Amino acid sequence: MINLFFYEKIGRRILSWIQHYNHDKYWYRRSIVTNPSDKTNILIKLYYLYYIKNTDAYHNCSFGTNLNSGSYFSTPPRLPHGPNGIIIGHDLKIGCNCTIFQQVTLAHGGGRIGDNVLLGAGAKVLAGVSIGDNVKVGANCVVVENIPDNATVVLPKPRILLHN
Structure with missing residues (x-):
């Protein structure tokens, strides 16, 4: 056998x-x-x-400006395209089962990314912005305000489509 x-x-x-x-x-x-x-x-x-x-x-990427006081991952994120061009700033808390596609930028500044979050290709999350649990952020979104739980966010200037 x-x-x-x-x-x-x-x-x-x-x-x-x-x-x-x-x-x-x-x-x-x-x-x-x-x-x-x-x-x-x-x-x-x-x-x-x-x-x-x-x-x-x-892979032309950076996971934090300072690894010793850098971002905290509850579990390793899923990276379907590898760590290609992903930039994650320091002082971020990233929850469980987060999926991050290529060219995503998460600015530092004490933000929080919730559990079961999907960040589409090229998404940008600005400093201090928090994203709730079970959120889907579409490709090339620029997230400038906090996103509640269970929302789907699309378009370059994000608009929340679904919210339970």
Whole structure:
């Protein structure tokens, strides 16, 4: 009998080598580097930081201006197109099961992104803006005001379409 898990694991390894991005490895290492209470050896943290910055540079993206006091992810976000051009400022709290498409910019300034949020390609969220839970932000939206829970937001100047 063929061990399919073995071939799946090899396939993921080859794909991560080709794409220069391993999702699980990246987010595991980022969680160690950004957690100030983590007791991992400083040399290992520096190596992980090097890996993170190298991956960010290859994909033209930045996850925070300062990783040690940077944004907080409840769980690793889903990145369907990889970390391509995504910019996430510091001092943000990002909830569980967040999906972030390419070229999204989240400005720093103490904002909050809720749970189960989908941020479409090219969406921009300005400083201090909070987005509620279960919100869908369409492609190329510029979010300038707080968005309530369970809303769908579209157009470059956002308009809330659905709100329960």
